[in-house]
Amino acid sequence: MTNHTNEEWLQALRHSGEEQAKALEELRDYLLRVAMVYLRDRRPELSGLASSELREMAQDFVQEALLSIQDNLDTFRGDSKFTTWTYRFVINQAASELRRRHYGTLSLDQLAEEETAALKIVAEATAGLDPDLAAERRDLMVQLLEIIQSELSERQRLAIVGVHFQGRSMQEVADQLETSTNTLYKILHDARKKIKGRLLASHLGAGDILALFETRW
Amino acid sequence: MKPKEFTNWINRIYATKDKELDCDTAQSLLSAYVEVELNGAAMHPLAAEIESHLLQCPDCTETYQGLRYLLKLEASGELAPADKEAAPAQSRPPESELTPVATP
Numbered sequence A: 001m002t003n004h005t006n007e008e009w010l011q012a013l014r015h016s017g018e019e020q021a022k023a024l025e026e027l028r029d030y031l032l033r034v035a036m037v038y039l040r041d042r043r044p045e046l047s048g049l050a051s052s053e054l055r056e057m058a059q060d061f062v063q064e065a066l067l068s069i070q071d072n073l074d075t076f077r078g079d080s081k082f083t084t085w086t087y088r089f090v091i092n093q094a095a096s097e098l099r100r101r102h103y104g105t106l107s108l109d110q111l112a113e114e115e116t117a118a119l120k121i122v123a124e125a126t127a128g129l130d131p132d133l134a135a136e137r138r139d140l141m142v143q144l145l146e147i148i149q150s151e152l153s154e155r156q157r158l159a160i161v162g163v164h165f166q167g168r169s170m171q172e173v174a175d176q177l178e179t180s181t182n183t184l185y186k187i188l189h190d191a192r193k194k195i196k197g198r199l200l201a202s203h204l205g206a207g208d209i210l211a212l213f214e215t216r217w
Numbered sequence B: 001m002k003p004k005e006f007t008n009w010i011n012r013i014y015a016t017k018d019k020e021l022d023c024d025t026a027q028s029l030l031s032a033y034v035e036v037e038l039n040g041a042a043m044h045p046l047a048a049e050i051e052s053h054l055l056q057c058p059d060c061t062e063t064y065q066g067l068r069y070l071l072k073l074e075a076s077g078e079l080a081p082a083d084k085e086a087a088p089a090q091s092r093p094p095e096s097e098l099t100p101v102a103t104p
Helices: A006-014 A018-042 A051-071 A082-102 A108-113 A117-124 A131-151 A154-165 A170-176 A181-201 A206-212 B003-014 B023-039 B047-056 B058-075
Strands: none
Touching (some): A006 A082, A018 A051, A018 A082, A018 B058, A051 A082, A082 A170, A082 B023, A082 B058, A131 A154, A131 A181, A131 A206, A154 A170, A154 B003, A170 B058, A181 B003, A181 B047, A206 B003, B047 B058
16 A cells, blocks of 8 residues: 555554554554654764664654554544654654653752843843943843742743753653643743733833843843 | 843743644644645645744744655655645634633
8 A cells, every 4th residue: 555645544544454454554664764764864863873773763753653643543634644744743752752861850959940040141241331231231131030030930930941041842841840841831821921011011122122132242 | 041042032022922822733733834834835824823833832843843854855755655645725724623822
């Protein structure tokens, strides 16, 4: 079986017995090629691995992705090619597993300790600046810190620090907060709205803030 | 935080919309979005909402970039297609199918 329509894929995968086994085997072979290409070309951290190790890793990811695909067949909207839809499961499986292997050591304490350090560093980067401009920047940072500390819940602060200030992945911070990435997104969205709302209420637009930092860092 | 990261952060704060797609919804739309984007003939009906989500979400952006890379390879014949169906025409899904982030 090659070159199937979306409907043919769905029917075969929903079928039981030989037809399903054949479709699964074909999809597995195809996604294994996809996974190998993805790991080889898009994951530089794996460049030191031998191709046999890469293949073994790809096989594991594809096996997990196939289980998710089968569990989620009913969510396929039919608004893309079926195979395009399946790529997402392979990418997410690989990205998720590789992120977990990479971080491993982040703790909530680390996030909390660095809560406001990032903005303080920016506030202190005023050496050699015109004194008035330096004062304006410091005032702004004091205002931002006050908003973060007074308006945001602890989880919102940790989320902002982890994802926005430290550039950590959503998954890493979500794991530390013992929640899903979907919920973390909502936490961050609420936090961003609060910060934006307070800044706008103070008649501070993006241009006003960015103008303070155009001169020199 | 580096200076450039600070200005990027400010831009992200001000780009915040009252309602945004959550990750699950954005993920469910990504495969069609990338197909339409690479096809170039039309714009995905939820392109603005998806792009707004991608601006804010590093993990979904990683998925998007991976998908885009693989589909470009597929289009150039470096990944043999396993299906014969062209990307279906896009129409905006009903609002009831969308789950924008609900905020109090």
